[in-house]
Amino acid sequence: MNEILLNINNLSISSMPEHKTLVGSVSFSVRRGEPFTLIGETGCGKTLIAQALTGVLAKDLSATGSIEFDGPNLVGLSGKERRKLWGRRMFLLPQEPRLALNPTMRVIKQVSEVLRYLRGQQPKNALKNAGTLISDLGMSSSRDGRHYPFRLSGGMNQRILLAIALATPAEFIVADEPTKGLDADLRDSAVRLLQNLVEQGKTLLCITHDLAVARDLGGNIAVMYGGYIVESGPAEKVLDSPVHPYTQGLIKASPENGMEPIPEHVLSSMKTAWNSSGSRQMEACL
Amino acid sequence: MKVMAYIPESSRLQVATGAFILLSVALLSMIGPHLTPDPSTQNLSSVFADPSSEYLLGSDHLGRSVAARLVRGGANSLFNTLLCVIGSVLIGVFLGLFSGWYGGFIDATIMRLVDITMSFPGILLALLIAGLIGGGQIAVVGALTITGWPDYCRITRAITQNVKSRPYVEAGVLAGFSGRFILRKYIFIEILPQIAVLATLGFGRTILNISSLGFLGIGLAPPEPEWGAMIAESLPYLRQSPYLVLAPAAAVSITVFSFLLVGQPLARALKK
């Protein structure tokens, strides 16, 4: 067994007709069974990386470089081959739980259908196992499970998504902004659920703008800005003693650390360093 | 034009074609009547004449020029449709604004009015009104206006409600803008394109309805030609001179089709 599950090497993403670089030559690797967090602010390209990884990049974007997932390179894989990975090898945990669940299907069924069609369980068994998964996450399978998504709170819906993630045979989970729009309490419980995933033996790639999430999850992290990774390493090391001025600024900008805006010269220095290649991204970040 | 920018590239050709046909139809009905012979001049000695230089599209059962009647009928149908659409839009937008802006009791009343109007089919109402005032242009236009407005009313109301709930409108209120100002600057500008698209599609539907009424025998007083009435008149001669039916039928269909060609991509573009 290879210890490194995902190895991204010199991945860059650019928009097709204009050849504008949106993500420039990003490299990092994720170890099997460990969490990895990608931190960055809006428009820094972190979501594009997740999309390139799962193969849902918009048609006018193209990726170069390599994404080695348990060996083979995913860049340039056909749609059909991609689909074979979905749910079976990798799983994307979507941003907004309520919108990601079918509004007209009972949630327990949405969990059980994965067991049924991906793991080949009998309908009855699948339903029973789905119930177990749901109650393992602290919900009542008989009451909450029989509800439709609109009846459940955002946090509960997120648990259903996690139950689905656990139900799939996929070992690699990509969580895109799992705490977006949640207030403090809910954010903490979401992080606990993600930790739970890791404990269950899954490998997690978490994409977030929230430093606290990264800190709580632990593992390795990478900080992105304007389509590039500015700093990476183990979570505590990067967050407690950041080297790069942007990381430092970001940490200081959080309310807990005094909420100091990132100094203008830090951003402009990076701008000149990368010159025109990432200009669109930079602007959007300001 | 600016509008074209909003239309996806794949449907631009379609919209342009539709607009071109519509322009031609409108132009033909505007200048055509001056070029063709009088549409009500009869010549009983040359009925069902084949197309010739005198009768561009042949002659009908009373020896009248089909081309002249087609062109004049188009002018009549289009003009009546225009009246209906303008009337419906005015009524609908006015009531819709009222309903959406004030809400509450006014809204409930207007919505019931919409229900009642929508439950009554336009063609039957036209028949009723035609009975009331003895047929003619006013009956047709009146009836189709009365039954045509709910669509505009509902969309206006929906947009008004939606815009009203947006923060920038509240910000405007807080900045001391008057209701009239907000209506003009914030709400009208959102309503207009929607109404324009709806009216384009409504234009097509109204032409269909007017021709149905003409077919059922309610419409302009003779000898004024009208597409639907021309079809009904010529139906008995369908087998021997099919073009008498096919020409006005094609005119109706092509015109409505062009309205759809223009309207549907616009509607789709607006939805996005």
Place this chain on the structure above:
Amino acid sequence: MLKKLSVIFFCTFFVLAAGQVIASQSDNTLVVVSPWKAKGMDPVISGFIFTRMGCIETLATSDGKGGIEPKLAKRWSVSNDKMTWTFTLRDKVLFHDGTALTEETVVKALSRVLTEKKLFKGTPVESVTSKGRDIIIKTSSPFAALPAYLSHYSTGIIAPAAYNDDGSVAEIIGTGFYRLVSTNGKTVFDFEAFDKYWGKQASIQKARYLAVPNGETRALMAESGEADISLTLSATAAERLQETSGISIISTAIPRVRLLKLNANLDFFDTIEERLALSLAIDRKGIAKAVLKNQKTAATQLMPEVSLWHNTRLELLVYNPKKACRLLEKAGWKKNADGIYAKGSKEFAFELVTYSSRPMLPVVAEALQSQFAAVGIRMKISVGKSTQIPARHKDGTIETALLGRNFGLVPDSVGTINADFGPIDSRGSWGALGWESSKLNKLIDNYLNAFNEKEASKIRKKITAILQEELPVIPVSWYDHHVAVSKGITGVKLDAFELRPYPEGVQWAK
């Protein structure tokens, strides 16, 4: 659960509804298609369907030549004072429910129409009684046309069991060769041959009457072979079907006239010259040929050839626009700058009211419009409902109207002539307006007293001469009745007065 319930509910509802609509297929059935649906199940209202399908019968009927022949009455006679009629009923006539035809039933049926309802204007019937097998009808004045009236469908005789307690009619039980089996919404009537019919039995066992108001649809049904007899087709449809294999067209002239009704109280029509000028401006032959597809229907006088009232010695109506102009100028009209005749500032311009329930009328009106325009007369057409005409006749606002007038309601047209041209105080609202002739009134009185055909014929000629000369209404064209008959049947004869049953004598072709 909810889902299933609603699905079940909807399906049952639809199946039930569909089951009631979709009945059995017709085979070996004589299908008659006509524009007229029944208005109610009562001979007084919708007897035309049942008499013409041979289901109910009247005391007398048309002989097809303008005369009257016996039906349920085997003979009749009139007393010397010409005021008491005796009709002797035929024996051994059975109703479809098996009961026998009795005098009481006949008295009941006749008095409903003749004395209670006074359905026929100007029929002076006082009482209807019976004596043995004789029906005695007393009139207040001599009324020679009574037998003709007793051939009208509304005097059809139905069985005692057909009436409700309150005297209204519950069902149709007649004495004819076809028995009514079922109806579907008053537009479809299914009949079966009645095996105890007193006369010649029907040779086709089943018949169906179907009302299809759209003329073009009727023509198409004939063409597709769905209808054996398609009635009242348009001239163009008839012309077209003539060339279709498997169909023959029977066209008969009927005593119905398209005429221009004038309000002679108006300036435009108050002199004979003006009315004649209008008449001369009409190219009847052109209209008849181009629009009605039969030049022979151009009216040269009010009454068509098929009528007893047709007068061969009249000076015929012709087309002469120049003479029309001369007459108008003589009457004081001068052409104005627009080429329209005018007296001072008042143009010769009037409104014509017509209706579309009889299909050719609006077309003829348009033809008239253009012919009048050619002379210098402006006419506006208003197409509405037929009832506009009597209503606006009554309040005097009508100017002109184009209408189809049936002078063959009963084979003798005197009733209609009286109602249209007779004394103003008893005149109906369809006929002449603002015109009266005391000479004509006297002649009508004389005619009702004339029980001798020779004398009657003389009076008829005088009456029609007055109408031709004074033109209180302007005849435009006569009617042809076009019927498409499938080649699958033989023996179809059409009665110009539309009284005898269509299926009479009809057989499947061998």
Place this chain on the structure above:
Amino acid sequence: MGEIARILRTHLFHGVAVGLVVASLSFVVVNLTRGDTALEIAIARHGTALTNEALVEQIRIEEKLDQSLWIQYTRWIGHAFTFDLGRSLVSKEKVADLLWYHFRHTLVLSVAAMLISLVIALPWGIFCGIFPGGSFDNISGLVSSALVAVPHFVTGILLILALSIKLQWLPVAGFFTSRHLILPAATLGIGLAAFSSRVVATAIVDVRGALFYQFARMKGLAEARVLLGHGIKNASIPVITFIGLQTAHLLDGVVVVETLFAWPGIGKLILDSILARDIPVVQGAGLLIGLMYVAVNASVDLICIVLDPCRRDPEAIR
């Protein structure tokens, strides 16, 4: 289930209100019409030739048309509340029977038209929705626009010419067998199908663009499985709402088609009754149309509630 009861209650209330208003309007409009009701009735009953003053006066008294309009109206309202719609002035039949007879035919015709349109529109629309923007989809858009643009009476005539006269497959008119139903239903159904296919296509495109649909694919379910399990049900909600809206418009087409094919439906009944000033029938029909419209809306709401659990709990929507 409380929500269902609420919907039924409000719709029933609206239905009665709309029905009564429409019926009252019909009464007012018919009575405003120039003309004499008794005369029209006499002519409708006995024909123009037989009608005379005495008869008209007799009818006026028999049918109580000499009373003031107000009394006539309140009498009708009073009876309507006891479910008695009175009798037709022309045929003296019970209005309720007349309405039911004609309504039945219209119902069968419209449902058949609807079925035909669905049979055509569903596969067509779904296919277009799965491959949006493709050449098939583009051509379909044009074809459906073209079909929508042809008036019903033209479609009807062309169908008769082709199927009844040329090919002799189907009967022209009448209403005896299911074969008679096909042409009028197809005439109505084709236009409707053209329209609905676009609605179906849009609904499918929308659903396929929804996050939950993408997520269902991400879950690793097979494409067909996703369409069946997550697409169809959600896409059917806007389609059903649209069909409900169309039913009101359907009646417009029904009038024309019923005239052309001699189909004894409600449209023709109303047409005839208006022309004959048969006020009780017009009123009854007004009531029926109002109720029908509301019934359709109620059914659409109920079906949507069955399909869309969100609507069962109005508070949960926001």
Place this chain on the structure above:
Amino acid sequence: MNSYKYCIQAENLSKSFCRKGGKKRGLFSGFSIEVKPGEIIGLSGPSGCGKTTLGDILLGLKHPDTGKVFWNGNGINGSGKSSRMALRPYFQKIYQDPPTSFPPHQTIEEALTDVVKNKYSIGRKDIINRRILAAIKDVDLDKELLKRYPRQLSGGEIQRFALSRVLLLKPIFLVADEPTSRLDLSVQAKIVRLLMRLAKERRTGVLFISHDPALLRVACKKVLSFGR
């Protein structure tokens, strides 16, 4: 105008709303608040607890069930319409969702021009422009951005323009309703610092609504917490 002790005072406010089905649910009751010029008061609490409603009541956009609000010493519930209208522009709000706080079909410049025109009844373009430029300079924005439509701007930029719009009106009291909850950390820091500076400079009272206690601790001297 400058001689007031409190920008806004409210006493004993309570509000409940009706749910469908007739059940009433109380949001808050007996709530009192006073805001002094230049003071930022924080308001925290979980979502759905009525924070926004309270803000609207203070601005006179909604009516409380009980209690009174005083603007600048005037009771707004009872006072005449004209005096309320005159005070109206001095009570302003900043919204949570940046893209919807400006009309989508106007450039920012047009939107701001409308505000100036309406408030000061000036028609002259150069005066208006001068005022607008001054206002956006305060929020540290480039004038090039004025020509853009809201959809062409980032959330932080729009929010700063929203701030400049408010400043053009010289507000006495400002409700900032979760102004940064949809923004990135670094942008949030920038906006909040800006708000703090302006409140102090302009002597504007601010009610800062947020669900993030840490943020309020930095921005405000006093934090009221709102619970069910």
